[in-house]
Amino acid sequence: MNAIPNNKLQYLKFLSELPLFNDIQDQEIELLLPLIKVINYQKREMFFINVDKRPGLYITFDGQFKLTKVNERGDEMIIRVVSNGEVISPMHFSQYYEASAEFIKDTTLFYLSEDTVNQLVKDNSSFAKNIINMLAENIQSLMMAAEVWRLKNTKERLGWFLASANTNNLGKLPISKSLLASYLGMTAESLSRALKKLGDEGIKIEHKMIKQETGKELCSYCDRVIGVNCNLFGSKNCPLF
Amino acid sequence: MNAIPNNKLQYLKFLSELPLFNDIQDQEIELLLPLIKVINYQKREMFFINVDKRPGLYITFDGQFKLTKVNERGDEMIIRVVSNGEVISPMHFSQYYEASAEFIKDTTLFYLSEDTVNQLVKDNSSFAKNIINMLAENIQSLMMAAEVWRLKNTKERLGWFLASANTNNLGKLPISKSLLASYLGMTAESLSRALKKLGDEGIKIEHKMIKQETGKELCSYCDRVIGVNCNLFGSKNCPLF
Known part of the structure; x- marks a missing residue:
């Protein structure tokens, strides 16, 4: 009997707790493990998301990085700060959309290829639903960020x-x-x-x-979107109601 | 034999040409028609997307409206201008996210309930893929808008x-x-x-x-994301390459 490598169990536990794998059996996640590429980055390292990069989906196993855009005058904007357990999926965007990722901490990413993700979406409606929820949350955050920024x-x-x-x-x-x-x-x-x-x-x-x-x-x-997990939310002590 | 009402054929043709129904058979779309609610709005009319509204998905059959947010000082921001053939899906966002829609032209919307859309995602992987693409495009637009706005x-x-x-x-x-x-x-x-x-x-x-x-x-x-459909894109006359 083969001993299961220690990090395999650790990876499985980590993945099974992610919203991306909601309602997906552990056995199915286990089948995915050989398709996952583990990539390590050091603090302050950068990588560029662009047309030459193989697109796919990245899960942050550990660490933190910021996704940024810079204009020709050198002004920088942070699109998003991505932390443990969070996911980015360049495969879902224009192949010509460029952004840079700069690592704020030593970071380990799990990479799934576009083909793997698309096959999962096709074969497993729970996974499709989870991808939909992930993208929807992303939209929600971007709409909120635009509102905060502009209003x-x-x-x-x-x-x-x-x-x-x-x-x-x-x-x-x-x-x-x-x-x-x-x-x-x-x-x-x-x-x-x-x-x-x-x-x-x-x-x-x-x-x-x-x-x-x-x-x-x-x-x-506070507002009702960010406040939904607050103990007071909706109670008589909550000024939003 | 029943005569097929004129607008049924018109609706079918319209829907079958939308990206949302890519790779979906006309027969399947036809089965959806009885589940679609047709709603008409007049120019300058408003409706509010909020927790009391039944969430779902709206397809713009004809017309145009703007989705806006307003702060307490009365400053307004336009989140998005939605035109013919475009889709919004409040069902994918926090039930507490509020926005208002103001109709710029007389507008006809097709409404699909959350249950109908979720059932379609579950039963039809092409539809799931189309929803994923729609949300991804939405994210792409919001990221571009943020960049344009800030940089x-x-x-x-x-x-x-x-x-x-x-x-x-x-x-x-x-x-x-x-x-x-x-x-x-x-x-x-x-x-x-x-x-x-x-x-x-x-x-x-x-x-x-x-x-x-x-x-x-x-x-x-121009940039490579918005320029991808240009005749010159990628040619020796295109300054982006």
């Missing part, structure tokens, strides 16, 4: 981000302050000023944790 | 939009100038100024048609 001032942007992290990331800041400033499209100085204003309202960041004086100060920056 | 100045934004419409909409401006200004996040005055600058470069709008002096002026505003 909120710097303090409101930061408040919104903290309200979301407070509810959806156990009160922990998921990215560094400098990355956050860049993600929210402001300078480090603007972020400091916004943070000071929020401080006056009783909202602080201490050791990467979000703190509120009474626990309800962030409510005024 | 381009007003002249570049307008040039980019015109380059896209020139290639992908037969040189016809798909929306009115006032809607375009709002979509690109600028005032009517900024749009006029940007248009004047482009005019100096040989790019004009006449009777809603985009005109170029030599036919190549818009090339400098």
Whole structure:
């Protein structure tokens, strides 16, 4: 009897807990393992998503990276910060869409080829549904980001981000302050000023944790989409209802 | 023998030509017809997408509307302008995501319920693939819009939009100038100024048609994603290669 390699079990457990493999049997995921390519990147390394790259789907097993676009004047925008368990699928976009990924931490990605993913979609309606949900969430985030960017001032942007992290990331800041400033499209100085204003309202960041004086100060920056996992959501203490 | 109502044939032809029904037999589409609800809206009418609305999928049979978000200061952003043949699927987003649709023209929408769409995804892998492609295109557009918004100045934004419409909409401006200004996040005055600058470069709008002096002026505003359908794309006359 062959001993199952240790990381195989670890990979299986990791994959089976991802939304991408919802309602998919462990045996089926196990059959996938030989088709997965494991790629390691070091902090500060970059890779470019472009027409020459074989498109496919990447699952972040461990680590963090940012997807960015830069214009000819050198201005950078962060499209998305991708963390543990999150997925990007360049195969679903124009082969001519270019973006760069810069690794914020040492990162391990699982790569599935376009053919493998398409075959799974064809053979397994649960997987198709999971891909649909993943893309839909992506759209939701992009619509929210556009709204935050275009309709909120710097303090409101930061408040919104903290309200979301407070509810959806156990009160922990998921990215560094400098990355956050860049993600929210402001300078480090603007972020400091916004943070000071929020401080006056009783909202602080201490050791990467979000703190509120009474626990309800962030409510005024919340909305129903990011607040759905909050304990207070929909209760008589929730100002959104 | 029953005579097939005229509009049934018309609807069938319309649906069978949509990307959403790629690789789906006419007989299968015909079975769907009784499940489709036809809804008419008048120009300037509004409807709100929110938690009380039954979510589902809407296909624009005819007409045009804009999806917008407004903040508490009354600033508006256009998320998307939806025209003939285009689809929106609120069912794929958070039930708490609110947006309003305002009809720019008299519009006829086809409505499919969430259950109908989910059943189709489950039963027909081609339909699942088409939904995946539709959502992916949506993401692509939102990423491009974010980039245009955040990394381009007003002249570049307008040039980019015109380059896209020139290639992908037969040189016809798909929306009115006032809607375009709002979509690109600028005032009517900024749009006029940007248009004047482009005019100096040989790019004009006449009777809603985009005109170029030599036919190549818009090339400098093009990119590989929007330019893929251009006659020149990838040729030695294309500056993108």
